[in-house]
Amino acid sequence: MGKINLDRADPDFRRELAKQPGGDKISACFTCRTCTASCPIAAVNDTFDPVKIIRMALYGLKEDVLKSDFIWLCSSCYTCQERCPQGVRITEFMTLLKNLAVKEGNMPTGIRAQQDLIKGEGRIYPIDDFDNKKRDKVGLPPIPTSCSVVKKLFPSE
Amino acid sequence: MMKFALFLGCNIPARVQQYDMSARAVLDMLNVDLVDIREFNCCGYPMRNSDFEAFVLFSARNLALAERKGLDMVTLCKCCFGSLKKADHLMKEDTSLRDKINSLLAKEGLSYGGSIEVKHFLSVLHKDIGISALKEKITGGFKDLKIATHYGCHALRPSDITQFDNPTAPVLFDQLVEVTGAKSIDWPLKLECCGAPLLGINDDLSMDLTQKKMVDGKQSGADYLCVACPYCQLQFDTVQDMMISIRGTDHKLPSILFPQLLGLVMGIEGKALGIDMNQIDISGIEAFLS
Numbered sequence: 001m002g003k004i005n006l007d008r009a010d011p012d013f014r015r016e017l018a019k020q021p022g023g024d025k026i027s028a029c030f031t032c033r034t035c036t037a038s039c040p041i042a043a044v045n046d047t048f049d050p051v052k053i054i055r056m057a058l059y060g061l062k063e064d065v066l067k068s069d070f071i072w073l074c075s076s077c078y079t080c081q082e083r084c085p086q087g088v089r090i091t092e093f094m095t096l097l098k099n100l101a102v103k104e105g106n107m108p109t110g111i112r113a114q115q116d117l118i119k120g121e122g123r124i125y126p127i128d129d130f131d132n133k134k135r136d137k138v139g140l141p142p143i144p145t146s147c148s149v150v151k152k153l154f155p156s157e
Numbered sequence: 158m159m160k161f162a163l164f165l166g167c168n169i170p171a172r173v174q175q176y177d178m179s180a181r182a183v184l185d186m187l188n189v190d191l192v193d194i195r196e197f198n199c200c201g202y203p204m205r206n207s208d209f210e211a212f213v214l215f216s217a218r219n220l221a222l223a224e225r226k227g228l229d230m231v232t233l234c235k236c237c238f239g240s241l242k243k244a245d246h247l248m249k250e251d252t253s254l255r256d257k258i259n260s261l262l263a264k265e266g267l268s269y270g271g272s273i274e275v276k277h278f279l280s281v282l283h284k285d286i287g288i289s290a291l292k293e294k295i296t297g298g299f300k301d302l303k304i305a306t307h308y309g310c311h312a313l314r315p316s317d318i319t320q321f322d323n324p325t326a327p328v329l330f331d332q333l334v335e336v337t338g339a340k341s342i343d344w345p346l347k348l349e350c351c352g353a354p355l356l357g358i359n360d361d362l363s364m365d366l367t368q369k370k371m372v373d374g375k376q377s378g379a380d381y382l383c384v385a386c387p388y389c390q391l392q393f394d395t396v397q398d399m400m401i402s403i404r405g406t407d408h409k410l411p412s413i414l415f416p417q418l419l420g421l422v423m424g425i426e427g428k429a430l431g432i433d434m435n436q437i438d439i440s441g442i443e444a445f446l447s
Binding site: 073076081082089095102110111114118134139140143149153 | 165167170178181195201203205218261265310313315348352354357358
């Protein structure tokens with residue numbers, strides 16, 4: 001991404017992050033790059049680099065981070081978090097960034113589709129009568145075909 | 158008799174029925190009683206990236222349902238396991254989150270007090286039943302079979318929460334595989350991501366991760382991969398099969414679910430273990446039985 005444009009930086013971003021789980025310890029990062037060296041995604045993809053994302057967040061480059069495609073490439077394998085010598089909860093931090101991006105309306109279509117399905121049906125792969133017939137054939141108990149109670153659980157919807 | 162609430166999650170009933178069949182068949186022979194709680198919903202895992210509190214709410218609802226019945230939970234999926242463990246941890250440690258979630262669950266007359274334990278299927282076999290009790294049930298054994306065990310990220314890490322095994326040098330799954338007479342081989346990418354979480358977000362990247370693991374397993378001399386998670390299984394079975402036509406790759410490293418492998422040496426028939434239900438043919442594994 002070349003030069004950092006500090007005119008676009010939001011100095012409050014790091015404070016905003018520090019108040020939330022996953023963002024609370026990122027300022028302890030001393031850029032040793034253990035996360036990047038451990039990351040299976042960074043090993044095969046040039047646009048994903050955990051230490052860079054932490055730096056960008058600390059510099060306040062909120063928009064560049066939250067509108068990026070790269071935050072969605074984290075597979076949440078937790079290898080970086082397990083190995084970080086500074087106790088930065090990197091995977092939780094990536095989860096926080098994705099949550100914040102969603103609040104601003106930035107999310108891949110696949111994630112949106114999953115969210116709608118679960119909030120509607122209670123399951124990511126709803127079960128129908130055909131599935132239950134297949135289950136019955138091999139001696140497995142049936143599974144309810146709807147889970148309407150889930151709708152009741154969401155206060156805003 | 159040991160008794161658990163069986164948590165299937167979404168993937169298994171819809172796409173990996175043979176895991177359900179084989180796990181039940183094996184646990185039945187080991188005198189483990191499984192209770193199906195019909196009201197269970199998704200573990201919440203797919204919501205983590207978009208709405209963290211909704212994820213905790215979903216997970217905690219399942220925990221509360223099992224707690225109401227006074228049962229510990231056993232999961233077959235590593236992602237369900239990781240999610241339920243995380244939610245269980247948060248409901249115990251984060252009091253303001255717990256109060257918020259419990260006030261939402263109260264609409265259904267539920268609440269979670271943190272009194273149950275969530276276990277993965279492999280832990281139940283290894284810790285609750287134990288290697289020596291397993292050996293007593295084994296009637297046959299594999300010979301000259303080399304298995305690449307794939308641990309699965311969300312069982313191992315974050316280890317402070319999952320408490321599954323040593324996260325850098327785990328042995329639990331290798332020991333279980335070796336109970337069957339098979340050899341668990343060393344392979345460099347053993348503990349790495351299968352690629353499944355990126356399917357639907359960036360399919361190419363997802364397949365890159367899978368491909369690396371296939372090549373590594375094959376080069377390390379494995380005859381089969383062995384897994385205990387539906388996401389990993391779908392990736393190594395369905396996606397590996399798709400990659401043959403999409404990418405022209407053909408690593409011929411089929412994946413077997415652990416209860417299928419174990420069931421075969423316990424004398425359970427292949428049909429009852431759903432051996433014929435995998436996408437990539439694994440029937441050849443029976444030739445290794447001595």
